[in-house]
Amino acid sequence: MEINYMLVAIATVVQFILGAVWYSFVFGKAWATIMECDDVPLEELKKAQATMGPYYAIQFFITLLSTFVLAMFIYYLQMANVGFHAYGVAGWIWLGFILPTQIGGVIWANTKRKFWFKQIAISGGFQLLVLMVTAFILSM
Numbered sequence: 001m002e003i004n005y006m007l008v009a010i011a012t013v014v015q016f017i018l019g020a021v022w023y024s025f026v027f028g029k030a031w032a033t034i035m036e037c038d039d040v041p042l043e044e045l046k047k048a049q050a051t052m053g054p055y056y057a058i059q060f061f062i063t064l065l066s067t068f069v070l071a072m073f074i075y076y077l078q079m080a081n082v083g084f085h086a087y088g089v090a091g092w093i094w095l096g097f098i099l100p101t102q103i104g105g106v107i108w109a110n111t112k113r114k115f116w117f118k119q120i121a122i123s124g125g126f127q128l129l130v131l132m133v134t135a136f137i138l139s140m
Contacts, residue, residue: 002075003068003071003072003075004071004138004140007071007137007138007140008064008067008068008071008138009064010137011067011133011134011137011138012060012063012064012067014130014133014134014137015063015067015130015133015134016059016060016063018126018129018130018133019126019130022122022126022129023126027122030118030122031122033115034111034115034118034119034122067134067138070089070090070093070131070134070135070138071138073089073093074086074089074090074135074138074139077089085139086135086136086138086139087132087135087136089135090131090132090134090135091128091131091132093131094127094128094131098124098127098128098131099124099127099128102120102123102124102127103120103124106119106120106123
């Protein structure tokens with residue numbers, strides 16, 4: 001298996017789509033409550049959304065970067081014949097790096113303690129989902 005750059009690009013776009021669905025339709029209300037923006041007036045929300053382009057561009061770049069790095073890990077671990085499938089690589093990366101970072105980001109941020117578990121479950125669950133979907137795509 002070589003790194004397939006087209007699959008890296010596809011996986012990046014799929015992650016963006018999953019993020020939109022996850023944080024809008026699936027957990028949108030809960031996420032808005034945690035972020036304390038559930039009572040923002042519609043015109044203020046539209047104004048904020050109009051300025052989000054640069055943030056989406058940054059997020060796209062870092063998503064592309066992390067997808068490429070995951071592809072490299074999968075490729076090199078398969079080359080080393082250590083017995084990990086793409087899902088195993090993604091799962092261990094999530095458990096060892098992503099989840100601890102998510103937890104630290106929640107407990108050391110200005111998140112109200114009553115929302116800690118919910119925020120960790122939503123954001124950590126999303127990261128696990130996209131890593132597994134990405135592993136699936138990269139394994140094609």
